[in-house]
Amino acid sequence: GYMLLGQESILETQTKIETKEFNIEKRTIQIDGVFIHFYKKNILEQQKVKVLSTSGYIQMHFELSTGATLYESSENKGSVLPTYQGQHMLFFEPHLDGYLTFPICSGATSVEIELSETWLKKQFGEQLFLLKDFAFALRGSQAAVLGGRAYPICPDIYRIIKQLYDCPYEGELKKFFIESKLLELLTIKIYKASTSFPTKTLAN
Secondary structure, X not given: OOOOOOOOOOEEEEEEEEOOOEEXXXXXXXXXXXXXXXXXXXXXXXXEEEEEEOOOEEEEEEEOOOOOEEEEEOOOOOOEEEEOOOEEEEEEEOOEEEEEEEOOEEXXXXXXXXXXXXXXXXXXXXXXXXXXXXXXXXXXXXXXXXXXXXXXXXXXXXXXXXXXXXXXXXXXXXXXXXXHHHHHHHHHHHHHHHOOOOOEEOOO
16 A cells, blocks of 8 residues: 555665566655655566556656656557656556556666555645646546656756655655655646646546
8 A cells, every 4th residue: 555554754675676587676765655666677578567456546657768668558448658768757547457568678767656646635735736637537537647648858857856766864854855856746747748738538
């Protein structure tokens, strides 16, 4: 789940997986309502992985260097969500039932930020309307991509992600810092989307 148990305000873990087909290093930071996953990947053979989730799923996805990711829904006329090298995307799926494809890559770095609906609504409050059609999609449990597509990662986004990774604080102060940076990321995403295309709702 998204909520931390016990007294911790923040939890950090690191894992490493090595096989003949890939090696992946993952660092995860968790606060209530949010998971931030930093990945370093070498994919020697293309990977296709089944993913399932019965509840609503919101993710900010960033392909920072040489990698790419594709999510394809198993449902007829379901979502197809590609994020290529140097791109970022914010999407919502009322549930996940499909496949993630990771093409061959070397030295790829990516970031996945999973947000709970509760966290998003708490942070935005009455300003949830700033997400425009994306907010309506959340309320109606309809799949959507903010701004209708993936966008190029700008220098400000690279800077914020580096600040998240290198944050020197601990405990409650680190949680406060992380939440402020997540809101900064969302602000940039909303601005980019509002100056280009409308949110794309994805009819199932």
